Amino acid sequence: MFSTLGISTTAEAVYMTMLRQSTWGIAEIAESLEIDTQQVHDALDELIELALVSESPVSPGSLRPTSPKVGLAALLARAKAEIAQQQYEIEATQAAIHALSEAHQADHQDQLIQIVQLESVRQRLQQLARLTQKECLSFNPGGAHRPDAMAASKPVNQEALERGVTIKSIYQESFRNDPGTLAYARWFNGLGGETRCLPVVLFQMVIVDRRIALLPVDPNDARKGAIEIHNEGITAALSALFDHAWSTATPFGAAATVDENGLEPTERQLLQLLGDGNTDEVTARKLGLSVRTVQRMMSDLTARLGAESRFQAGANAVRQRWL
Structure with missing residues (x-):
C-alpha cells in the first residue's frame, strides 16, 4: 500500500x-x-x-x-516534492533539447556574438538596459560586488525602473556580508527593483525581454568577456531556469526559510557541498563566505547532529533525513 x-x-x-x-x-x-x-x-x-x-x-x-x-504525511509530502522536482527536471531537459535543436539548425554567427573585453561587456549591458522594453532578469554570483560595477549600473537601472521596466535580480546569500553590496541592494529595491537570494549562484547571467541573454565566456573569470545569445530556444530555456530559481529564492528583507529540521538554505547547501567531497576552501568560494565562517557553521551543525566528527555528521545528516 x-x-x-x-x-x-x-x-x-x-x-x-x-x-x-x-x-x-x-x-x-x-x-x-x-x-x-x-x-x-x-x-x-x-x-x-x-x-x-x-x-x-x-x-x-x-x-x-x-x-x-x-x-506517513511527512513521507507523502517528501514523495510529492521529489515528484515535483523530477517533473521540473523533465521540463528543463525538454527545454534544453529544444534549445539545442534550435541552435543546431540556426546560423550561429547571427545568433551568438562574443564580446571579448570586460569594458565592452559593461558598455553592451548599458545599451541593453536602455533598449529593454518590459523585463530584465539577472543572476549575480559571489558576495561583494565591485564598486565600479555598481556605480556604472546605477544610472541605467534607475532610468529603466522609471520607464516601468521590471527588473528582477537573484543574489548570492553572502552578499549581505558586504556593506557596499547590501547598500546597493537596498537602494535598488527602494526604486522598485526586486531582489531575492539563494545560497549559491553558480554563474552570472542577464536576460533582456526574454529574447537576448548574456553569459560569461568563463564563469570563473568575468574578465574573459561574454557571449550574447539571440537564439529563441536558448533564451527560453535560460528564462525557465531563472523562473525556477526565483520561485525558490528568499525575498530580500525576509528571513531565510527554515526547514523541518531547523536548517537554513545556506546550512543545507553547506552540508551538501561538504558531503560531495568539496574542501572547506572550495565550499567557502562557492558560498561566497570565508573559510573561517564555513568552519564555524560546520562546527555548529556537527553539534546539532550529535556527532563528534564531520564524517559522523554526514552520516547522521543522511540518517536523520537532513539531506
Missing part, C-alpha cells in the same frame, strides 16, 4: 501491526506475521530511519509507532 513512500512490504506490515497492537514485543509481532525475529529487527531499523517508529518517552528502551497523521 505504501511502497510509493519508500516503505518495504515487511516494514509496512510491522508498522501496521504495531499500530493495532501497541503492547506487543518483537516475538509477538514475528509470530503474528509468520516471519522470524531478525526480519522484525530489520523492519524496525527501516521504520526508525523513516521516522515511523521512535523510542517511547515513558518507557525508555521500548519502541512505539509514530502517528500515521504525522509520519
